[in-house]
Amino acid sequence: MSLQPLACIIPPDLLAAVAREADATQRQALLDTLQLDQSFRVVRAENAARTVETTRALTPRVGAGTPSRSIYDQKHSTATTPGTLARSEGQAPVADVSVNQAYDNFGYTYKLYWDIFHRDSIDDQGLPIEGLVHFGANYDNAFWDGAGHMFFGDGDGQMLTDTTKGIDVVGHELTHGVTQHEANLTYSGQSGALNESVSDVFGSLVKQYHLGQDVATADWLIGADIVGPQLAPALRSMKAPGTANHYDNQPATMDGYVHTTSDNGGVHTNSGIPNHAFYVIATTIGGNAWEAAGQIWYDTLVDPRLRPNATFSKFAALTLRSARTRYGASSNEAAAVKTGWDEVKVRVR
Amino acid sequence: MNLPGSTGDPSGLPDPAHPRDMSDAGLHVTYRRSGGIAGLDLVAECAGSDLPQDHARVARDLLDAPADEPGRGGTEREAAVVPAGADRFTYTVHITDGTRHRTLTWSEGAVPSAAEPLLASLGGLATPQRAP
Ligand SMILES: [Zn+2]
Numbered sequence: 001m002s003l004q005p006l007a008c009i010i011p012p013d014l015l016a017a018v019a020r021e022a023d024a025t026q027r028q029a030l031l032d033t034l035q036l037d038q039s040f041r042v043v044r045a046e047n048a049a050r051t052v053e054t055t056r057a058l059t060p061r062v063g064a065g066t067p068s069r070s071i072y073d074q075k076h077s078t079a080t081t082p083g084t085l086a087r088s089e090g091q092a093p094v095a096d097v098s099v100n101q102a103y104d105n106f107g108y109t110y111k112l113y114w115d116i117f118h119r120d121s122i123d124d125q126g127l128p129i130e131g132l133v134h135f136g137a138n139y140d141n142a143f144w145d146g147a148g149h150m151f152f153g154d155g156d157g158q159m160l161t162d163t164t165k166g167i168d169v170v171g172h173e174l175t176h177g178v179t180q181h182e183a184n185l186t187y188s189g190q191s192g193a194l195n196e197s198v199s200d201v202f203g204s205l206v207k208q209y210h211l212g213q214d215v216a217t218a219d220w221l222i223g224a225d226i227v228g229p230q231l232a233p234a235l236r237s238m239k240a241p242g243t244a245n246h247y248d249n250q251p252a253t254m255d256g257y258v259h260t261t262s263d264n265g266g267v268h269t270n271s272g273i274p275n276h277a278f279y280v281i282a283t284t285i286g287g288n289a290w291e292a293a294g295q296i297w298y299d300t301l302v303d304p305r306l307r308p309n310a311t312f313s314k315f316a317a318l319t320l321r322s323a324r325t326r327y328g329a330s331s332n333e334a335a336a337v338k339t340g341w342d343e344v345k346v347r348v349r
Numbered sequence: 350m351n352l353p354g355s356t357g358d359p360s361g362l363p364d365p366a367h368p369r370d371m372s373d374a375g376l377h378v379t380y381r382r383s384g385g386i387a388g389l390d391l392v393a394e395c396a397g398s399d400l401p402q403d404h405a406r407v408a409r410d411l412l413d414a415p416a417d418e419p420g421r422g423g424t425e426r427e428a429a430v431v432p433a434g435a436d437r438f439t440y441t442v443h444i445t446d447g448t449r450h451r452t453l454t455w456s457e458g459a460v461p462s463a464a465e466p467l468l469a470s471l472g473g474l475a476t477p478q479r480a481p
Binding site for chain 1: 434
């Protein structure tokens with residue numbers, strides 16, 4: 001199976017046309033305006049840089065602010081097309097706990113993106129959220145298929161348990177969709193580790209926002225609700241990478257960067273480095289992580305300068321740029337960003 | 350189950366009197382499943398003679414198949430595999446008969462159906478390992 005770049009369809013919007021014709025200064029102002037009203041990617045499409053672009057409007061979708069969820073029961077099949085529709089948007093809970101957990105956790109994920117970043121679903125255009133539960137037999141995984149579907153296994157009870165139970169896991173998977181529609185970070189090497197880290201960061205923020213936890217009360221663990229005894233207490237720790245379970249060997253700094261051919265170049269291993277940078281930045285700023293630190297990460301993720309093949313250093317430089325743009329060059333937030341990347345030994349350039 | 354280029358018993362039926370094929374002597378297979386949201390590596394290693402005969406035959410067929418065999422799938426350079434989506438498993442098998450060696454990698458969802466029983470068999474033997 002190969003990546004399937006979609007046709008780049010650019011809407012003939014006036015603003016987009018203006019941006020195309022504008023000089024550099026005007027263009028930046030337009031970009032900033034569009035970014036603020038969350039229509040950023042219309043202009044970004046003008047940069048003709050992304051593999052996934054869809055027609056998008058400059059005004060909010062009717063019904064924006066409400067997700068459109070469908071949860072399908074795969075009944076332990078490994079079929080990769082949706083199975084039996086078990087619960088759709090607005091319907092009451094059903095008997096199947098996994099269906100309800102997926103439904104609820106997608107709801108919390110949508111809510112973080114909408115409330116905090118004014119993003120309307122995966123594509124910011126209200127893309128229906130499709131979760132496929134009970135995938136496979138004792139399947140120890142959850143994944144994003146690159147085509148709008150999120151799959152959840154029941155786990156074998158030893159490594160993993162029902163993966164729909166993890167609010168951060170559901171947030172992690174949906175965020176892979178967001179990333180694909182934004183920076184489209186290539187799933188290999190450093191850009192792949194960034195892709196993974198972005199999913200952990202926003203997955204953790206979904207959980208923290210839902211639970212009302214500030215940076216001091218959050219546990220900064222990923223997957224604590226879905227691990228079985230073999231991987232307890234969690235899959236990963238953003239606070240202390242490499243300590244989450246017996247098999248966890250995530251590095252926290254570039255000194256421990258793992259060069260491997262496994263897992264597309266250790267994308268779930270080296271993600272510990274940007275994960276820990278985010279943790280340091282969020283805790284240095286203090287308060288709620290989804291506010292300043294989360295905003296800086298979100299601004300970076302939707303920044304057209306973030307290329308699919310971005311390195312840690314390039315991503316770091318763009319987070320610093322985002323912090324300076326939003327909070328000021330001499331702000332505490334910008335200083336915290338510099339501190340975070342210094343701590344994990346990523347050069348900001 | 351036989352892949353193009355197979356030299357194994359075309360019947361595909363296990364012989365109850367001789368459940369292990371003598372042609373599997375020297376055949377050795379290692380297996381790694383990496384990735385998934387847990388990022389956990391599972392590994393297994395076994396002699397061809399320890400595999401069910403039909404699964405050992407799949408391994409031998411994979412070893413025998415020409416490098417450009419379309420039905421073989423996979424790639425011999427893991428770095429070349431960039432899967433669609435995220436958090437999918439990556440399977441890597443190394444097969445040798447003592448003389449020839451072949452390493453094959455597939456992303457989950459791109460595993461040729463002929464290789465699926467072998468991967469299932471090896472997956473059943475695999476145990477977690479701290480990622481390298
Ligand atoms: Zn992931």
